[in-house]
């Protein structure tokens with residue numbers, strides 16, 4: 121799955137630590153004045169980067185018809201896609217309300233990215249009933265009992281701006297609310313654990329070494345402060361204030377605070393039993409919903425997220441699978457990527473987005489679609505696709 125800041129297919133890949141390009145659009149975002157006509161830039165990007173969905177669908181007539189205040193809001197939404205022509209999406213919502221206020225703009229991108237035909241209304245079903253199908257990969261091959269599974273959902277509080285538009289006080293205030301909720305969650309026998317903060321001076325602050333250890337363990341999110349896409353969008357602003365992670369004692373239920381969305385709520389387990397994994401996430405999510413301010417949800421768009429790629433179920437369900445033969449020892453992902461695409465799956469390196477495959481052919485596979493598909497459809501797609509990719513590996 122490509123998120124907003126993923127480079128478009130076939131174009132250069134962003135890497136953590138990559139140089140942050142200078143913005144060259146004439147809009148005011150915080151204290152920066154950017155220097156070129158954004159409309160002219162979008163026209164150029166449409167030619168040079170046809171996979172930038174923001175540029176592909178930006179309707180000049182629609183933009184010109186907006187009042188100046190709305191134009192400024194829309195320019196902030198698309199600033200990252202202009203400054204980074206190699207964006208695959210190129211737009212981040214700054215507020216839950218943006219999806220309604222700029223529906224003609226967002227809906228064109230959403231139909232395109234999520235593969236929803238233009239004449240089909242956007243709508244999000246929800247279904248967490250895992251008893252409908254047994255999806256245990258260990259039943260296909262005992263070798264798959266070892267796979268690492270992760271499923272996460274994005275959630276944002278309705279009462280705060282989305283991360284791109286938050287100031288430092290708001291980030292810290294949201295983290296404080298979340299820490300209070302986690303203190304209650306810690307008392308729940310099924311989800312007891314601790315909150316670890318990277319906000320300087322937080323009562324829950326962890327050391328830099330502990331943070332690095334958690335990142336290396338695939339639990340904590342990476343430093344976003346050098347991410348050129350998130351920087352322009354304002355999402356990585358005030359780093360590391362307002363950021364942290366809750367982790368259950370058994371390390372299989374985690375909640376990120378202050379990454380690309382207010383919350384990323386996830387279950388992580390080894391073993392191949394997707395039903396158990398999804399049940400764990402659903403149970404934790406249900407408890408958290410009772411402890412936190414109301415989440416921004418929409419019948420049309422599902423879970424509201426900063427990036428339109430994450431709308432809908434807001435879910436990315438992934439498996440870390442070793443596929444050494446079909447990836448030529450991790451050196452060539454082209455065959456597996458093509459096969460996975462036909463199965464509705466995306467492939468990325470096991471270190472997270474923008475990473476390469478491991479030498480042992482360890483890759484991350486996950487269903488691409490999130491909007492218009494229910495949680496259970498995502499689970500089935502992952503199971504069916506993984507079974508087919510595993511059959512390819514065995515036959516190779």
Ligand SMILES: Nc1ncnc2c1ncn2[C@@H]1O[C@H](COP(=O)(O)OP(=O)(O)OP(=O)(O)O)[C@@H](O)[C@H]1O
Pocket residue numbers: 121123268269270272335337338339380384388436438439440470471472473484
């Ligand atoms: N199945 C998995 N098993 C173990 N770790 C995983 C698994 N899937 C993802 N991870 C780890 O989770 C972390 C976050 O990964 P990544 O950024 O790709 O995912 P994400 O949170 O779903 O975000 P996005 O799709 O927006 O990039 C990384 O450390 C990655 O290695």
